[in-house]
Amino acid sequence: MITSARRVSPDKPEVRIAFSLDRTSALNDAEETLPTFADLEQRLQPVLPCQALKESVQVYKDHCKMAREFRQVKIEIAQLEDRKNELIAELVEDDRVTVELAQLNEEFRILAEENRTLITVHTERARQLETLRGVSQKRQGSS
Numbered sequence: 330m331i332t333s334a335r336r337v338s339p340d341k342p343e344v345r346i347a348f349s350l351d352r353t354s355a356l357n358d359a360e361e362t363l364p365t366f367a368d369l370e371q372r373l374q375p376v377l378p379c380q381a382l383k384e385s386v387q388v389y390k391d392h393c394k395m396a397r398e399f400r401q402v403k404i405e406i407a408q409l410e411d412r413k414n415e416l417i418a419e420l421v422e423d424d425r426v427t428v429e430l431a432q433l434n435e436e437f438r439i440l441a442e443e444n445r446t447l448i449t450v451h452t453e454r455a456r457q458l459e460t461l462r463g464v465s466q467k468r469q470g471s472s
Contacts, residue, residue: 366396368403 366374375396378389 364393364396366400368400369396 364375373396375389375392378385380386
């Protein structure tokens with residue numbers, strides 16, 4: 330098995346080539362799937378193992394597993410950040426509604442007080458009107 334990894338330019342990802350001079354396929358599980366981790370920094374990408382060393386293959390497999398777990402954690406973090414932003418928006422809206430409700434309660438209190446005052450004044454004026462009518466009728470009756 331011969332493997333080669335080359336970078337065409339610094340801004341391009343590494344190109345990996347694996348081939349065998351044997352007539353049978355010599356690719357093992359670690360090389361067959363060659364997982365790609367485009368969202369992982371280049372320096373953190375798993376490096377193909379040395380096939381002659383079981384430890385190297387195991388380290389490669391572990392590294393690939395950690396890279397998949399890292400990807401999943403990044404996805405979960407993004408989802409949690411989205412949810413956090415949704416909750417913050419809800420909290421801002423709740424605060425706005427709370428302020429508006431407090432203003433409406435204050436306005437209601439003021440209007441209710443004004444209503445009580447107007448009712449009192451109306452009752453007082455109605456009594457005065459009755460008194461004036463009574464006085465007016467007495468004057469008309471005595472004339």
